[in-house]
Amino acid sequence: MNSNIEPSDHNVAAAQALLKNDRLPFHRKITYGFTDMSGNLLYCIIGSYMLYFFTNVFGLSVGTAGSLLLLGRVIDAIGAPVMGVLVDHTHSKYGKSRPWFLWMSLPFAIFVWLLFTTPALGSTAKIIYAGGMYIFAELSYTAMSTPITSVLPNLTANSDDRMSANSIRLVLGNVGNFFAVTFIMPLASAVGHGNDQRGWSIAVGIYALVAFIFLLIGFLDMREKNIEKDEIITIKESFKATRGNWPWMIIVAANLIYWTAYSARNAALPYYFQYNLSDKSLISFFNGFSIIQIIGMASVPFFCKFLHKWGTTVFMLALTMIGQVWIGLAGSNVTSALIGWCIACIGAGSACTMFFAMVGDTVDFGEWKSGIRANGLLTAMGASFCIQMGAGIGSFIAAKIMAAFGFSAAKAAQTTGTMNAISFTFIWVPVIIYAVSLILMVIYRKWEHHEPIVTEDLAERRAQLQSKNAN
Structure with missing residues (x-):
């Protein structure tokens, strides 16, 4: 830990009181x-x-x-x-x-x-x-x-x-x-x-x-709260908060991969229902049902109490993959495919919730490690950047796979090979990519276990700083 503060019973008690009273x-x-x-x-x-x-x-x-x-x-x-x-x-x-x-x-x-x-x-x-x-x-x-x-x-x-x-x-x-x-x-x-x-x-x-x-x-x-009003950090200091910030690096990589899978699926969705299931009306019908992911998002705090954050994310990513596989096995059975779609949406929406929450925790780790609290850079790279880049990469993957198998919107009917490529892109490509994100979240477990130390140490620093300012 990079800190010049020596812990004391008084500081520890003050830190614990600070954490207890810092409620939203x-x-x-x-x-x-x-x-x-x-x-x-x-x-x-x-x-x-x-x-x-x-x-x-x-x-x-x-x-x-x-x-x-x-x-x-x-x-x-x-x-x-x-x-x-x-x-x-x-x-x-x-x-x-x-x-x-x-x-x-x-x-x-x-x-x-x-x-x-x-x-x-x-x-x-x-x-x-x-x-x-x-x-x-x-x-x-x-x-x-x-x-x-x-x-x-x-x-x-x-x-x-x-x-x-x-x-x-x-x-x-x-x-x-x-x-x-x-x-x-x-x-x-x-x-x-x-x-x-x-x-x-x-x-x-x-x-x-x-x-x-x-x-x-x-x-x-x-x-x-938790900011120094007179503190303005430089660009160099902002990037210093990324050095050795392994939980941030893992979250950025896992979230980028998540959005790549999510975007590849969404890019292929219209083609799957129009060509593979021969019903364009199912596009808006299935998209409308994506609102069901609210159920998963609302239940995230409950799951975190038992599975912790890394375990909840792993569970939700696995649920998303199960839903995707369910759609693949459903074939032309729309009712069964809708069940799989709902499962996948609940899992994907919940996993998305977890990434947004955990990138905030990596800000604390960056401050604990380097003394720099770079909220803006760390959360921008961990959220907005991942969404934008993941969307671009996912759409690119979907387009390249379908192009490789001869897809053309000008064709009245697509070949069997083209429809297999569309199905593979919509169902199985996301499963493969989600699995990589899941593995990264298993690795993240180590850093989540370290969070109580980070939280208590930062609280001690703030308690001592408040004491100095009071004197």
Whole structure:
């Protein structure tokens, strides 16, 4: 342990009292969840309908639209660690992460609304407008989503409260996702009265206003702790928190692999139901049932009491793999496939919850090891970066496998080899990749067992610091 503080009975008692009293009120867990709910309320519209909007409403060619989406994804992935460093350099009376909700809530809402608004421009100008608004919307979301994760370690030092708050956050995030992907198109049709461009602009504007209000509520109720108000760490110091931080490295690798598997599955899903099961309506039907993962997310704190965090993650990843295999064995039996899908969704949603929670614990380890508390960089790399890069890699894997077996959307019917490749990508590729993430989480067990030492030592340092400041 790198510390100049000598433990004493007084410091130990003060540290234990500090941990006992550092609890997060239930109402603050709910308002913390408002941040993710608001983000998903808008960002999931982008993730689910951006390509459709660009081609069928905005009026771009599919090739141009695809290029713009690729550019935005790359910039967003690069922006995640940059945003993390910015959070670490933030010095505000509101804290380090919390002020970003105040600063970025309005730009985020406006950029997303402008993204789904079609101006009367020429063809070239429309492309520039669409690309610019998409990049601004992506970057403003990164500026929102990074603090959502980085603020958690500073809301409370209590690990159980962090786990509970994170579970509530992801449950409410799924509520936002559900409303985004389920009701935005019917609302746009209702308010547009036959004018899709007008309808989408009004509908997304309504969603943007709701998201903005809930983001402000989350900001107003937050209180950051465990930070030095006068401390601004350098970029070099931020990266110093990664040195020897093995639990962080494991979580980043496991989470990146998780999102790679998850994205490969989602990329292949439409093709599987359209070609292998010959029913396009099943695409939205199965996606709608993904809301069931809330059940798993809400149960995570209960499982952690018995299986600990690493064991809960391993169990949920195994459950996801079982669900995937179930779908494969179900074949054309839709009812059986739906059961497997629900099992897989519950497992995947719960595993996702665990990764977001554990990356916060690695911030404590980094501070214990190096003396540097780099919330922004560590959580940005452990969350936002993993999501963006995993999505890119997973989609790339799916596309390459299907291309290798001759898939072409122009074909009226796909060959047996192509459909086998689609099935393999949708069902078995995720199973293989999830297994790697599972193995990494078994290795993580060692570091979770070390967490009580880290927590107590950090509490002793803070107790001694409070004593010095009082004197």
